[in-house]
Every structure is written in structure tokens, then in C-alpha cells.
Amino acid sequence: MKFESLVNPAVLTQPVYEPGKPIEEVARELGLDPAGIIKLASNENPFGPSPRALAAAQQALVHGELYPDGGCFALRQKLAAARGLGADQFIVGNGSNEIIELLGHALLRPGDEVVMGAPAFVVYKLVTLVFGAKAVEVPLVNHRHDLARLAAAITPRTRMVYVCSPNNPTGTANAEAELLAFARALPDHVVAVFDEAYAEYVEPAPDLRPLIREGRKVVCLRTFSKIYGLASLRIGYGYAAPEIVALLNRVRQPFNVNAIAQAAAIAALDDREFAAKCVHENRAGLGQLEAGFKALGREYVPSVANFILVHVGDGLRVFEALQRRGVIVRPVKSYGMPEWIRVTVGTHAQNERLLAELKTALGK
Numbered sequence: 001m002k003f004e005s006l007v008n009p010a011v012l013t014q015p016v017y018e019p020g021k022p023i024e025e026v027a028r029e030l031g032l033d034p035a036g037i038i039k040l041a042s043n044e045n046p047f048g049p050s051p052r053a054l055a056a057a058q059q060a061l062v063h064g065e066l067y068p069d070g071g072c073f074a075l076r077q078k079l080a081a082a083r084g085l086g087a088d089q090f091i092v093g094n095g096s097n098e099i100i101e102l103l104g105h106a107l108l109r110p111g112d113e114v115v116m117g118a119p120a121f122v123v124y125k126l127v128t129l130v131f132g133a134k135a136v137e138v139p140l141v142n143h144r145h146d147l148a149r150l151a152a153a154i155t156p157r158t159r160m161v162y163v164c165s166p167n168n169p170t171g172t173a174n175a176e177a178e179l180l181a182f183a184r185a186l187p188d189h190v191v192a193v194f195d196e197a198y199a200e201y202v203e204p205a206p207d208l209r210p211l212i213r214e215g216r217k218v219v220c221l222r223t224f225s226k227i228y229g230l231a232s233l234r235i236g237y238g239y240a241a242p243e244i245v246a247l248l249n250r251v252r253q254p255f256n257v258n259a260i261a262q263a264a265a266i267a268a269l270d271d272r273e274f275a276a277k278c279v280h281e282n283r284a285g286l287g288q289l290e291a292g293f294k295a296l297g298r299e300y301v302p303s304v305a306n307f308i309l310v311h312v313g314d315g316l317r318v319f320e321a322l323q324r325r326g327v328i329v330r331p332v333k334s335y336g337m338p339e340w341i342r343v344t345v346g347t348h349a350q351n352e353r354l355l356a357e358l359k360t361a362l363g364k
């Protein structure tokens with residue numbers, strides 16, 4: 001018997017997620033010095049973690065022999081105080097990606113439908129497919145989620161609808177009023193998931209907490225991977241009605257979030273100055289990149305996140321040319337945008353370097 005015949009058929013047809021390559025891998029493959037490579041591919045924070053988060057992480061390592069608090073009590077208390085919700089309205093995951101997977105475990109059965117934008121963060125689709133559910137993809141309009149079209153795609157079989165705002169990979173956002181109205185008008189059998197991975201970069205960020213307080217079937221997702229610079233530690237959270245949080249807790253592993261990440265996240269929330277500085281620098285960096293793209297005569301999608309799409313003609317070719325010159329960006333062909341690349345906003349110097357190498361790669 002072939003091994004494949006034993007396998008869940010959804011696994012065999014599952015598309016493979018292609019992450020941004022680590023610097024060391026690119027250095028190895030291209031024979032480059034890792035010290036000269038910059039990575040602007042995965043929307044990581046170019047300023048690293050807050051020094052306070054780093055200190056807390058180091059401190060937590062001392063008790064590396066102990067299992068972590070799987071319930072993330074202290075972090076949920078901190079989140080509750082910071083965000084004005086109850087501690088029982090938060091669930092912490094091994095990255096917010098884990099919570100996307102927990103939603104699949106808790107909600108999806110074969111034949112269910114999950115409505116999502118296209119292009120939007122690919123993990124929604126991957127998780128949907130592996131549970132044997134159907135991904136109903138609704139094209140964006142002007143690179144933005146069209147909430148009326150998403151609503152129109154809902155059927156009696158729809159279990160969830162994902163709205164990513166600001167959206168990855170387009171960097172576009174929906175306004176608070178339209179998000180609230182969309183959620184309030186959903187039929188009772190649909191759970192809305194709002195992915196707010198980049199919300200902290202938006203000022204003011206849409207406030208979706210009224211939906212949670214109203215007890216709606218809504219889950220909001222946030223992460224410590226972006227503005228808080230803790231992508232390596234894998235920690236993110238969701239907030240939702242206590243009933244939904246309780247369901248998600250049933251399907252998570254007992255020690256899903258490590259203690260180092262929990263300690264770092266608590267300290268990161270305390271360092272508001274650092275987060276404010278990152279928002280400020282990001283806005284300046286977006287301006288710098290936009291001006292540079294304009295100077296190169298390149299179309300871009302105005303972004304409110306920490307990354308931006310720019311039109312380069314042959315995205316894969318330009319991605320490879322940049323990579324050979326030590327600048328890692330993200331091709332978005334797999335998102336149906338073969339003529340574009342996605343660039344993470346770096347430090348001022350990194351943005352300069354990207355623009356200079358892009359000019360060369362474009363043959364200007």
C-alpha cells in the first residue's frame with residue numbers, strides 16, 4: 001500500500017506556503033556575506049524588539065526548565081487592562097497563525113465554506129483547505145476588500161468570513177464604520193474573523209471592540225510579530241466573546257505559547273514609547289519609498305501598513321535580481337500579482353539601499 005493512500009486527501013492537494021527566505025539561506029545559496037544582506041520580505045520590524053522586551057525574555061530564560069503557563073494568565077491580565085476588555089475575552093497563540101488554525105479545528109467541517117478576499121493572507125485558505133472546507137475567494141476592488149461583495153458571497157454553508165485590514169499583501173484598510181456595519185449585518189450562522197496584524201500602524205486604528213462587547217460571533221486577531229518586533233518568538237492573540245475563547249481553548253495544545261514569548265510580550269506592551277517610535281519611523285519610511293518609486297516612474301499601492309506593493313513588470317525577475325544583490329523582497333505571483341513585488345518598510349538606510357538596487361534591477 002502506498003503511503004499516500006493512507007493520507008487525508010486534502011493534505012495531498014494542499015498548496016505549500018512559501019515564506020520569505022531567511023538571510024542565512026540566501027547567503028548560502030548565492031555565496032553572499034550574510035552581513036551585507038537586508039531582508040524586507042516578511043514585514044518584520046526593522047528596529048527589532050523593544051529593549052525592555054529583550055530584557056524580559058532573557059530574564060524568563062533563567063527558568064527554562066519549567067513548562068510555561070499555558071493559560072497565559074499574566075499576559076491576558078495585561079491585555080485586558082490595556083485594551084479595556086475582560087481577561088476571559090483573550091486567547092493567546094503561537095503566533096496569531098495558530099489561532100487561525102484553532103478556528104479551523106473548532107469550526108470547520110468538510111463541505112463548509114469560508115469567505116475571504118483575494119488576494120489576502122494565504123494562511124486563511126491553507127487552513128480552510130486542510131479541513132476539507134471550501135475557500136470562497138472574493139476579488140478585491142482597487143486592491144481593497146469590498147465588504148458588500150464579501151457579504152454577497154455568503155451562503156447557508158458559510159461558516160466563517162475573513163477580513164484582513166490592513167490587508168496583506170496590499171496594505172489597504174477598511175474604515176471602522178464599514179467594518180462594524182458589516183459585522184452587525186452578518187447572518188447568525190457566520191463567524192467573522194478580523195485579522196488586525198498591522199492595526200497598530202494605522203492611526204487611529206479602527207476600534208472593533210464594540211462587536212466583542214456586544215457578544216457577536218466575531219474574532220479579532222493581533223500579533224506581536226510586527227509592531228512589537230517579536231516574530232521569532234511566535235506569539236499573537238485573539239479577542240472575542242468568552243464563549244468563543246472557551247471553544248478555542250478546548251482545541252489548543254496545553255503549552256502552546258512559551259514563557260519567553262509571554263514575558264517579552266508583557267514587557268513589549270509596557271513600552272509604548274518604542275511602539276510609537278516604530279509607527280513614526282514607519283510612516284516616514286513609507287513616504288521615502290513612495291517618493292523613490294515615483295522617481296523611478298513606478299506605480300505603487302498606497303499603504304497604511306509596514307509594507308508596500310510596487311509594480312515592477314516581471315516580479316519574479318526583479319525579485320531574483322534584487323536577491324542576487326543582497327536585498328530580499330517578496331514576489332507576489334502566488335497572490336495573483338505577477339507584475340508586483342511587496343517590500344517591507346525598513347530603516348531609512350535600508351529603504352535607500354532597496355531603492356538604489358531596485359533602480360539597477362530595473363535597468364535604469
Ligand SMILES: *Cc1c(COP(=O)(O)O)cnc(C)c1O
Pocket residue numbers: 043094095096097098121164167168195197222223224225226231234235236
Ligand atoms: C504577519 C501576519 C500575521 C502574524 O502572524 P503570526 O503568526 O502572529 O506571526 C497574521 N496575519 C497577517 C495578515 C499577517 O501578515
